[in-house]
Amino acid sequence: MPTFRSAGSPPSTADDAAESLVGTRYEVEVGPVAHGGHCVARHEGRVLFVRHGLPGERVVVEVTEGAETSRFLRTDVVEVLTPSPDRVQPPCPYAGPGRCGGCDWQHATPAAQRALKAAVVAEQLRRLAGLDLDVQVEAVDGPPGLPEGLGWRTRVQFAVDPDSGAVGLRKHRSHDVQPIDACAIAAPGVEELGIERRDWRGVASIEAVAASGSLDRAVVVTPAEHEGRMPIVELDRPVAVFRGDERGRAKRVHGRAGVREVAAGRTWRVSGAGFWQVHPAAADTLVAAVLDGLEPRPGDVALDLYCGVGLFAGAIADRLADSDTVIGVESSRDAVEDARHNLRAVPGARFEAGRVERVLTRPGFLRRADIVVLDPPRAGAGKTVVERIARLTPRRIVYVACDPAALARDVGYFAQRGYRLRALRAFDLFPQTHHVECIAVLEPAPKAPKQR
Incomplete structure (x- = not known):
């Protein structure tokens, strides 16, 4: 049985100070939301990170990680004494304490989820970039005929x-x-494959891909380390099959070399386990926001960093004359080949394979860029990339970010290089989870007048 400690219980003695507190229960009031899918509470001065709770609730939590000497404890809500008006019954039977970790906010209404995410984005910008903004997270339509926030994930690991x-x-x-x-x-296209109804012994993981706008389906099967052979894959729908490895690479076994995605007026080839947004409305939503932020003009030199298969580069090229320059940079060689294929009819588009921070300093690569869009991985761009972008003196930068902490840190770096945040939009492209997609528009800050 877990130990229950209410507020005011005497502290532990020095003899058991290092003992694990896992399983110990406390009654607490849940405080504000924090980055990472949890809220913050306090018990006798110690910080508790609380999952499955909502701000303002009175709850009983159970410690899942931490000891008497820990600076903070991780906890799950196991009993709700005073529920929030935003609390709902999770739609998934696997959501809850000790169960699936994929969703963080199934116990909150969709509107409440967006408010929580907005608070996180605002807090990260305030703490890491020194900006005080009123952030709103915009709802994005999911698949028709499904409850809000469900059935949207087209790629599942x-x-x-x-x-x-x-x-x-x-x-x-x-x-x-x-x-x-x-x-x-x-997404329905993932569930119709019947992956959950198969025996996958000898396999470490399966990634399912259901393309948006086409009927293409694919699976990336990564055998367990002790298995040398690739299992026979038989599913409920025809699929392309790839063999994955521990480095995230995928080799075609049979079927198409990838899937066809449809967005921004084009059909895009995405090979193997290549990156594409997981929400079916994400590509068009982000393209529209990026173009609004960049305001491309004829004659611009445009730079698309971490360009993937060329989504933003293609959208920018459509706004420019055929002879204008659009350059994409991407570390994945497979993605670069896809981008070259996808934009083969655009004379002014070219793509470079390599790490962004290295390509930007190649001799003769580029001396200036009028507009820049970057969509880095979750870790963000980092100080080196920010500095190298700023040297190109673009008039407008659009930063696409899936992690508000990395975004806020990098916005701070841009400020140090003379760029200010002009506008920020946030989109709920990952309902039920703590993730949120942000579009930050930056421009050169006005220069202070010289002192006489």
Whole structure:
């Protein structure tokens, strides 16, 4: 049985100061939301990170990580004493304490989820960039005919229980697998494959891909380390099959070399396990926001960093004359080949393979850029890339970010290089989770008048 400690319980003695507190319960009032899918509470001066709670609730939490000497404890809500008016019954039976870690906010209404995410973005900008902004997270329409916030994820990474071969998703902060028979946020095109109904012994993971705008389906199957052979893959729908490895690479086994995605007036080839936005409305939503922020003009030299298969480069090229220059930079050589294929009819588009920070300093690469869009991975661009972008003196920069902390840090770096945040938009492209997509528009800050 877990130990229950209410507010005011005497502190532990020095003899058991280093003992684990896992399983200990406290009654607390949940405080503000924090970055990472949890809220903050306090008990006798110690910080508790609380999952499955909402601000203002009175709850009983159980410690999942931490000891008497820990600076903070990680906890789950196991009983709600005073619920928030924003609390709802999670739509998925696998959401909740000790279960699947994929969704963070299924116990909150969609509007409340967006308010929580807005608070996180605002807090990160205030703390890391010194900016005080009123942030609103915009709703994005999901698949028609489905409840709000469900059935949107077109790419799902399933884990496999090594003993049973059952497929599932990882538990929060754990390698343990929560077996499932369906994922509530997975797109119908993923669920129709029947992955959850198969025995996957000998496999470490399966990524399912259901393209938006085409009927293309693909799976990337990564065998367990001790398995040298690739299993036979038989699913409920025809799929392209790839063999994955521990480095995230994928080699075609049979079927198409990738999937066809449709967005921004084009059909895009995405090979293997290449990157594409997971929400079916994300590509068009982000393209529109990026173009609004950049305001391309004929004659511009445009730079698309971390360009993937060329989505933003193609959209920018459509706004410019054919002879204008649009340059994409991407570290994945497969993605660069896709980008060259996708924009082969655009004379002014070219693509460079390599790490962004290295390509930007290649001799003769580029001396100036009028507009720059960057869509870095979750870790953000970083100080070196920011400095090298600023040297190109663009009149407008649009930063696409899936992590508000990395975005806020990099906005601070841009400020140090003479760029100010002109506008910010945020989109709820990952409902039920703590993730949020932001579009930050930056421009050169006005120069202070010289002192006489």
